[in-house]
Amino acid sequence: MILTKISLLNFRNYKKIDLKLSKGVNIFVGNNAQGKTNILESIYLLALTKSHRLGIENTLIKIGEEKAKIKGTVKDDKIFRDLEVQLEKQQKKVLVNRTEIRRIADYITNLNVIIFTPDDLNIIKDSPQIRRNLLNIEMSQLSRSYIQLYNEYSKILKNRNEYLKRMYINHLSDEKYLHILDEKLIERAIRIYQCRRSFLDRINQKIGAIYQNITGVSGLSIHYEPNIELSTFTSEEITKKMQFKLSTNFDRELSQGTTLYGPHRDDFSFYLDDENMRFYASQGQQRLAIICFKLAEIEIFKEDTDTMPILLLDDIFSEIDRKKKNKLLKYIENDIQTIITTTDLKDIQKSVLQNAKIFDVRGGFVTERVD
C-alpha cells in the first residue's frame, strides 16, 4: 500500500501542511528540532491511532490549539481510502472515507506501517511491557481478530483484578464469580498464547538469515517466554497450567489485588547463540537485532497480505556503519514505500537519493525540493 497524501492541522509544531508523497522513497531533511520526527509520528498515528512515543497523548495538539487533525489518502491495490484522525484534549475520532469508525479494531488494518526509531534500542533491554507492546502492535496490524481478542482479554483481566480487590476489602469468600471470570480469561489466554507463539515462530524462521546477511554473523533467534511454563501450547495444556497457577496463587493474588499469571505478563528475548542479548549485546548489535526483527515482519506481511506496509525510518542511518547500511538498504526494495528522516543527506546512499523525493523541514514548514 501507498500513502499518497498527508495533511496535518495543528499537529505538534505544524499549523497546516499538505504533502504529496512519492510511492518510493521520501526523505525529510532538516536540523534538529525542526519537525522531522513529528511527520513520521503523524503517519504512525494515522495508521495506529496512537503515537509511537509512549505515554504522550496530550502533547500531540499544537500548543495553544484545541484540536488537531491528520488526514491521509491510502492507495491499496487500485482502491483509494481517505483516513482521518481527529484529536481533541479528551477524545479521539477516526474516520474512513469520512465515516466515523467506532471500534479502533475496525480501523487499524487500513494503513500498515513499520517504524524504525532510535528508541528501538530500548526494546531489548527495557521492561517486558515494551516488548509486549511491540508484539501487540505488530500482530494487530496483521490480524483484526488479534486486536479484538486482546481487547477482550484486557477487559476480563480488569474485571478480575477489580473483583479480587473487592473480595479482599470486603472479606468476600464467595469465589463463584471469580471462577466465571477465570474461565473467560483462560479461554482468551489460550488463543493469545497460541497466536504469539506462532507469530514468533515465523519471525524465528526468518530472523537468523536476515541478521547473517547484514552482519555476517549467524545465531540470532527469539525466545518466547510466556509467564507460565508451556511446552506444547495445546488448549489442554494451557488450561491445565493456568488453572493450576490461578488456584495455587489465590492468596497472593487476593492480597495484591491483581492477576499474576497470563499473557499480560509475557516476555520474549533476543539470543545470539546461547547468550541473552539483554545482558551481553553492544548497542550496535541490539539495534541491528531489532532492525532484523522488523525486516522479518515485512516478510510476514508479504506472505499474509497482498500488500506491503509503509516503512518509517527515523534517523536510523547515522548510527549504523556504512557496510551494514548498504546491506540494509537492499532490503528496502523498490516496491515498498519508505519515509526517511535525516539531519544529513550524506548519510544516505547516492542510489537511494537519486530516486527519492526530498523535503526540507524547517521550523514547522516543509518544502519539496525540485531540481
Ligand SMILES: Nc1ncnc2c1ncn2[C@@H]1O[C@H](COP(=O)(O)OP(=O)(O)OP(=O)(O)O)[C@@H](O)[C@H]1O
Ligand atoms: N504540541 C506541540 N506544539 C508545538 N510544538 C511542539 C509540540 N510538540 C512538539 N513540538 C516541537 O516540535 C519540534 C520538532 O520536533 P521533532 O521531534 O519533530 O524534531 P526533529 O526534526 O525530529 O529533531 P531531531 O533531529 O532532533 O530528532 C520540537 O522542537 C518541539 O518543541
Ligand SMILES: [Mg+2]
Ligand atoms: Mg527526530
